Amino acid sequence: MPHIVIIGDRDSGKTTFLALLYAAQVKSGATRADDFRFHVDLASMEEISEVFQQLMSGSFPDSAAKEGISDINFHVGYRRSRLGILSRRRSKAWSPDTSASLHFVLLRNLDAEMSRFRSGSSLANVNLRDVLESDAMVILVDSTRLAVVGEENPHGTMTNYDGAVESLLTALQRSRARGDPKRFHPIFLFSKFDSVNKKALRRAKIEDVPPGVRETNRRAAYARALLETNLPKTIAKITDREVQGVRFAPPSYFFSRVATEAATENQRDRVRLLRGDDGGWELDYSADEYLALLERLRTIATEAGD
C-alpha cells in the first residue's frame, strides 16, 4: 500500500482536504451508475466521518477533529469498463488492476517537526518511517498566502514553509539509496484557491481560473508560475536534475476550492451547501479536481505495486 504524506502550513486546510477527498468518494461511491466504490478502514472511519459530518453541517473541521486525524486508509476500486454483453455480470467486474489502497499520513506543524528532525529527534506525531518511505507527498499551498508585491499579506508568507518542505525532501532523499528504482511523486494542491488574492495571479501573469484537469501541460505551467515565486526552494529541489538518491516523478497540480459564506460578527466562515442533481444537499467544491487527484493516486499506487 503506498504511503502518501500530506504536508501543509498551519491552517492551510489539511483536514479539509482529506474531508473533501472523502466527500468526493462518498458522492461517487453512491451514484446510480455504480462505477466507483471505496472502503474506509475501520480505524479511519470514526475520524473521517466526523469531519464529513461537520462539513455537511456547514462547519469546517474543528480543532478536536483535526487533532484526531493522523492517518487514514482508503481502498478504491473502479469498475472495469466495456464489458459489453457481460454487463449483466457487472457486480463481479471489480478487478484488482483497477483497485488501489491508499495510506495517507498527515504531518502536522511541519516547521516544528523539521526543527526537531534537524536537531536529531524523530518526527513527533507520525511514524518517521512512513514519511521517509513514502511514495508520494501532497504539498498543500495555501492560496491565501501567495505573495503580492508591495503588500504585506495578512495571512503570512510562505518563506518558512518553503524551507521546511525543502528540508523534508532533502531528508527523504538522503534516506534512500542511490539508484532506488522507486520514484517519488510530488503533488501540489493549491488549497482555498477561491480566496486567492487576484493580485498574486496578476503578478504571476496568469489568468484567474486554472486550466482544466485534463490540460496537463497548461496546468503545470500555470502552477509553476505561482510556485517559482512562492516556493522557490521546493520547486528547485524537485526539478533538480542532479539529484542523488530518490527520483522525483513530474509533479502534478490540483486546485481546491470550497464555497463559503463569509464570517459575520457572531459566526465563523461557513461551508456553503447547494442542491445537488439528486435533490439533496451537497458541498459546493471543486469535485472534479478531487476525482482527478484520486485517479492520479490510483496510478501512483499501481506503479508502487499495490
Add this chain to the structure above:
Amino acid sequence: MPCALLGDRASGKTTFLGLLYSAQVKYGTGVQDDFRFHAPIGSLNLMSAVYEGMKDGRFPSATLKEEITELGFIFGYLRKVVGKLPYYIRQQNWARPFSTLRFSAYDVSGEDIEEFIETGIASRPLIQQLLKSVVVVVLVDCSKMTTDIDTPAYKKMLRYDSTVAKLLVAFQTYKRQEYDRLKDSGVKADAPRIYPAFVLSKFDTLKDDVLARLGLHRGFPENKRARKDYAEALLRVFVPQTLSQIRGGKIAGVSMDKAAYFLSWVRTEQHEGMEPVGQSKIVRTGFAPEGGGEPDFSYDEYVEFIEHFRDIAHKIPDEVLEAEKFQAQALARAA
C-alpha cells in the same frame, strides 16, 4: 443464522418488531404452512406485550422499549425438497424440514462497538454476537428525512449515517478477519457475504415536498429493480456514507451487494386540521374471517421481508456451520 437490527433512537425499532411479530403470527398460521416461527420466552413475553398494546391502538411504551437489550425470533422456512415429501416423512425431525434464521435485535449504539473499532477486538459477548450477523437490517427513519438544513432532524440523520456506516465497516472488518482466520487454519470457506436489508420506517411520515424534490412519487414500486432505485434515491440523499460503504464491501472483500429494501408504515388516527396531542393512536382493521382488530400496517411489506430471508436461510447455513465448527475446534484447542 444470526441477523441484526440496527436503528437510531426513536426510529421505530420496537414498533417494527411488534409489526413483524404481528405479521409472523398471521403469516405463520396460514393454510400453506411453509413458514413457522419460534421465540424464546423472554422475547415472546415482550413481543406479546407490544402486540397487545398495538391491538389496543397504542404504540410501544418507553418502559417496554427499555426492556429490550436482545430480542430474538427463529424463522423456519420449509425446505423445497422436503415440502414435496409425504406428510409423515416431513414431520420427522431427522428430515430437518425447516431452514432456520435466527433474527436478533440488539439495542446497541455506535459507542458500544468502540472497543472493536479502537482495538480490533470484540470482547463483549453481545458485540461478538452482533458482529457475527450474516443479515443486517438497517432501519432508516423517514420522519427524519428533511431537506431543511437547519433542523435537528437533518443533523440527526447526518449523525445516524455516520454511525451506521461505521457499524457496517465494523461488520465487514470482523467478517474479513474471521474469513482470514478460517483460511489460515486450512478451512475452506466461501468469500464472506453479508445480506443487508433496509427498512424505510415511518414511511407514511415522509413529507411530500421531500419526495417532490427527489423526483419520487409516494407509492413504493413492486418490481425489485424499481424498489432498489426508489430506495437508493432516498438513501443517496439521506445516508450516502451508508450506501457507499455497503457498496464498498466488495472492495473490502465482503460482498454486501444483495441488499433488499422494504418499507414500514402503520396508519394512525388523523383529525382534520388538528395536530395530534401526545402519541397518536393506531388505526385497527375491522373484524373479518381472516382476522381483524389488527393494527393497519404495511403487512405485505412485512411478508416480503419474511419471504426475502427464505432463500438466504436455505443458502447460508453451510457457511455458518463451517464458521461455528471452526470456532468449536479453536475452543477445544484452547481448552
